[in-house]
Amino acid sequence: MKSIRSQLLLWLVPSFVIIAFLAGSSLYLSEKRRLEANLDNELNEFVRIMKLTLKRPSPPFAGPFNMAPEFVSSVKKKLNDDSSGYYMQSWAEDGSTLNKSLSLGDQQIIRPNRINQQLQDSGEYVEYDSKLMSGDEIRVYAFSLQGNPRRATSDVSVAISKKVINQRLANFALELTVGGMFFCILLSAILVLVIRRSLVPIQNLTEQVAKVEAGSLHNRLIEENVPTEITPLVDRLNQLLTRLEQSFLRERQFNSDLAHELQTPLAAIRTTSEVALKWPEQSSFDDYRYIAESTIQLQQTIDSLLTLARIESSGNETLSESVSVFTIVEECLSLHANSIEARGIDIILDVNRAQSLRSDPRLLRIILSNLLSNAADYAPENSEVTIAGDLLLNNQGTSNYQLNSTVLTVVNSAPNLTKGDLVTMFDRLWRKDSSRTGSKHVGLGLSIARTAAKALSLEITADLVEQSTPEQKIKMSLTVVDKKF
Amino acid sequence: MKLLLVEDSEALRRAVVKALKASGFAVDATGDGQEGLWMALEHDYDVIILDIMLPGLDGTKVLKKLREANNESPVLFLTAKDSIEDRVAGLRLGADDYLVKSFAIEELIARVEVLARRKYQIRSPKLVVGDLVLDRSAKTVRRAEQNIVLSSQLFALLEYLMVNAGSVISRSQIEQHIYDEQVSPMSNVVDTAVCALRKAIVVTNDCPALIHTRRGMGYLMSVDKP
Structure with missing residues (x-):
């Protein structure tokens, strides 16, 4: 019952039934009122004639009721005909029946005792529904006929049978019930068809989504003929597909790059070994050197991947120790001293010796070492690398809590980098050189640095300074928050 | 090659x-x-x-x-x-x-x-010129039911000549296909190699010559003397 179709049917079909019932009831009551009004009019007209007839001094009556023939031929006909549905009965003041129409036969109209006195006092009449002894429903018009010297005061009730209008109302009710049921069934069927038709775009969307596979992520869901209510959903799904496609592309790129980083040195080791075994006369001392270099390259790749995995899995297991910024920068620089010297890199160190903060020295060392390694190896030969540590004080207003930040920046020339590179350079195995030639860097350094920074809740940002000029430089900034309680 | x-x-x-x-x-x-x-x-x-x-x-x-x-x-x-x-x-x-x-x-x-x-549109690994058979996959050369041992360069030279049997192959073509960029274009390495190959594929005294020189043009591998 969770489907939209079920929900709509569950709510709409009972609503239609209720609406149909209310409409039918209104029609029935309206018709009933109309028929009763007609009946009352007919009764009143009949009573009016009766009153005129009874009040008029007349010659001797014909039949059991004294009526002038010229006035009462139709009245007499109705009252004397036992199937006409017109009745009349009069009572003396003592309650004895004075007269009654032939149409009543053995039956009596129930005399309205309670109203009698009232009728006599007001000289008016009352109308009410009653029943004959046979069970026939009748509409009664009761009035009092004032006496005169010739005639005693009497109560007169004129009635008309409701059999015809009851029959009509019963037929009408049957018609309404059948019509209402037909209306409800028809409406429900239309509703089912409309809902089914309205849900076709969702079905189409479902089929389109079902066809989405890793290889077809470049396809987008078609918004044509989609109802406006579903368009936002299609838009969101398309945005999701875009993100998935990008994610898959990165995953594919990572796999491709990793395959290259692992397979190439492995192929070199294997081929060199096989050649040495098959053609020993061709082998030389250099073969061992190449095998060693390829092995080191493989080991570096695997070590970097393991470092990355370990930092990611370390979670919140970080240390909090007092760290001298100057000391840790010097330590990291010493790790790359050979490369710095060989490439003629001039290091400009602008860090306060007394500057210290509380952080995890192990992770800080990993971050700085990778940033400095990149600067030392990728800055043009005989260029400058500037390392600066700026202290930012930010008092939060409370006496026992102080939050200081040290922004460590490493700036070096990077004439070939583009703005687009800044977006992807922190991706795993990213290398500016798409051919991935060379074995010193595998493209995991910046990814490791960013992951380590995340573990410390820090952020590394990269910006291009003096962009698009030969003097273009890259500025890597690490904001280290020092929390002291 | x-x-x-x-x-x-x-x-x-x-x-x-x-x-x-x-x-x-x-x-x-x-x-x-x-x-x-x-x-x-x-x-x-x-x-x-x-x-x-x-x-x-x-x-x-x-x-x-x-x-x-x-x-x-x-x-x-x-x-x-x-x-x-x-x-x-x-x-x-x-x-x-x-x-x-x-x-x-x-x-x-x-x-x-x-x-x-x-x-070269060759399906079989075996090249045959007269009674000389070169098996490219087994890297063997046989003539008159006798095995001939050749250095890799002579083997490559013979293979190239047999692949182009019936056609005159110039020295520069041989240089291009058999020798790498280290070989000087002025050297007589091709003539020396062809001479050595001729000797190597003679297994009996009555063996007919299969490599013929066309003066000023190059070398031709053929059973018939031109």
């Missing part, structure tokens, strides 16, 4: 060159895509072994430019890109074969041999 190897990993390039040379191929090698393209367009290589991820010019672009220049040399992609999409893309681009790193060197050599045969 002369091959071009374009591979940026120096260690791998060095080992593959050694193996191919030991198998009797003349090999030129480079680690740069742009240089590789220039070499491929300048020389008529029997097979080109091409890495995809190359500095200078991507391997796929090298192949595309080669085909655009109507260079129909068979190309074997030797790459770490191992996905089905990469293989299909490489082959659709016009590569004749695709080998994923790491590989067995024997397999690479076998594939190169197949591509070289395909270039």
Whole structure:
């Protein structure tokens, strides 16, 4: 019952039934009122004639009721005909029946005792529904006929049978019930068809989504003929597909790059070994050197991947120790001293010796070492690398809590980098050189640095300074928050 | 047979060159895509072994430019890109074969041999001229039911002459196909090698000469004396 179709049917079909019932009831009551009004009019007209007839001094009556023939031929006909549905009965003041129409036969109209006195006092009449002894429903018009010297005061009730209008109302009710049921069934069927038709775009969307596979992520869901209510959903799904496609592309790129980083040195080791075994006369001392270099390259790749995995899995297991910024920068620089010297890199160190903060020295060392390694190896030969540590004080207003930040920046020339590179350079195995030639860097350094920074809740940002000029430089900034309680 | 190897990993390039040379191929090698393209367009290589991820010019672009220049040399992609999409893309681009790193060197050599045969429209690994039979897969030469032992370079020279049996092959053609770029064009290495080969394939006193000199033109391999 969770489907939209079920929900709509569950709510709409009972609503239609209720609406149909209310409409039918209104029609029935309206018709009933109309028929009763007609009946009352007919009764009143009949009573009016009766009153005129009874009040008029007349010659001797014909039949059991004294009526002038010229006035009462139709009245007499109705009252004397036992199937006409017109009745009349009069009572003396003592309650004895004075007269009654032939149409009543053995039956009596129930005399309205309670109203009698009232009728006599007001000289008016009352109308009410009653029943004959046979069970026939009748509409009664009761009035009092004032006496005169010739005639005693009497109560007169004129009635008309409701059999015809009851029959009509019963037929009408049957018609309404059948019509209402037909209306409800028809409406429900239309509703089912409309809902089914309205849900076709969702079905189409479902089929389109079902066809989405890793290889077809470049396809987008078609918004044509989609109802406006579903368009936002299609838009969101398309945005999701875009993100998935990008994610898959990165995953594919990572796999491709990793395959290259692992397979190439492995192929070199294997081929060199096989050649040495098959053609020993061709082998030389250099073969061992190449095998060693390829092995080191493989080991570096695997070590970097393991470092990355370990930092990611370390979670919140970080240390909090007092760290001298100057000391840790010097330590990291010493790790790359050979490369710095060989490439003629001039290091400009602008860090306060007394500057210290509380952080995890192990992770800080990993971050700085990778940033400095990149600067030392990728800055043009005989260029400058500037390392600066700026202290930012930010008092939060409370006496026992102080939050200081040290922004460590490493700036070096990077004439070939583009703005687009800044977006992807922190991706795993990213290398500016798409051919991935060379074995010193595998493209995991910046990814490791960013992951380590995340573990410390820090952020590394990269910006291009003096962009698009030969003097273009890259500025890597690490904001280290020092929390002291 | 002369091959071009374009591979940026120096260690791998060095080992593959050694193996191919030991198998009797003349090999030129480079680690740069742009240089590789220039070499491929300048020389008529029997097979080109091409890495995809190359500095200078991507391997796929090298192949595309080669085909655009109507260079129909068979190309074997030797790459770490191992996905089905990469293989299909490489082959659709016009590569004749695709080998994923790491590989067995024997397999690479076998594939190169197949591509070289395909270039000369030869299906069988055996080349026959008169009673001289050269088996390219077994690397053997037999004449009059006797085995002939040849150095890899002489084997390559004989193979080249037998592949082109009936046609006159110039010295420069032999230089181009048998010797790599290290050989000086002014040297008489071809004449010396042909002389040595002639001697090597004489197993009996009544053996007819199969390699004939056409003065000023080159050499011809044929049973009949021209």
